[in-house]
Amino acid sequence: MTRTWFITGANRGLGRAFTTAALAQGDRVVATVRNPATMADLQHDLLTVLTLDVRDRERVIDTVNTAFATTGRIDVIVNNAGYGLVGAVEELTEAQIRDQMDTNFYGALWVSQAAVPHLRAQGSGHIVQISTVGAVGSLPLFSMYNASKWALEGFSASLADELRPFGIHLTLAQMGGFDTDWAKSSMKFGTELPAYTEQRRALFGMPDYWGPLFESADGETPPVESTEPGPEVAAAEILALVAMPNPPVRKVIGPGAQQMVTMALDARRQDYATDPEFTWPA
């Protein structure tokens, strides 16, 4: 059975890998990107490229409607567009915080909202929200990234229950680390306060936010090589996920990612366990 996909942020990283993997197995893809020129190298009969910045709600609604009108039906909606914002809460500006929420949370919300009436009319479909293991736990200096993905997970868990009676699936794909531009050129940073120097050093192994790690600081020192798997590894798992007859609401994806989720859940449980009123079911 072939499928039709709608993928946001499809030009690079995970979104590009999902797009090429779906096309390679004979599926049709509506790929949305902010700059269509970034897709010029990918020509395919089954590929439609639409321009979309997910922060623009009106454009999201128009684009989703156009995609359904063009293809007739869409089986898989992948809310992938997103980026990471790093910095202590007090290091971040209002504009940075709002943009993080507009992209990672509202962007996925607007696409989901626009797609649901079409999926209900079809009586089928699968919304895949590209989330993170950081939506189970949290890290210092990642508060707003955590917040945006926890918000994504909160509305999506509820939406999964709303859509089940209509035969529509929703999965939170909780990704571990993959070698994309996420931790490189895409990442945005707060303005460093000296008070957080030691936390930066503990977390990232350096006193500054990370230009020097991935981009040669002096033009001579080579940047650190990523040890994370490539995005095609994630794409294979997403293809397998959407092929499942009864996909789960949460799917952890990536080497070592299950362990991160286990540790986050255990830390939460231990925190509650300091309250003697708490007992666990046998």
Ligand SMILES: NC(=O)c1ccc[n+]([C@@H]2O[C@H](COP(=O)([O-])OP(=O)(O)OC[C@H]3O[C@@H](n4cnc5c(N)ncnc54)[C@H](OP(=O)(O)O)[C@@H]3O)[C@@H](O)[C@H]2O)c1
């Ligand atoms: N890589 C990881 O380790 C990892 C782990 C957990 C979760 N994730 C999540 O995976 C998703 C994809 O990230 P990635 O790793 O593939 O990073 P990436 O290589 O930086 O790609 C990010 C994609 O998101 C797009 N994007 C950003 N803001 C957008 C906006 N306002 N409207 C439309 N598109 C926008 C980018 O488009 P432009 O090219 O126009 O900037 C790009 O296509 C994100 O939601 C990220 O949080 C990644």
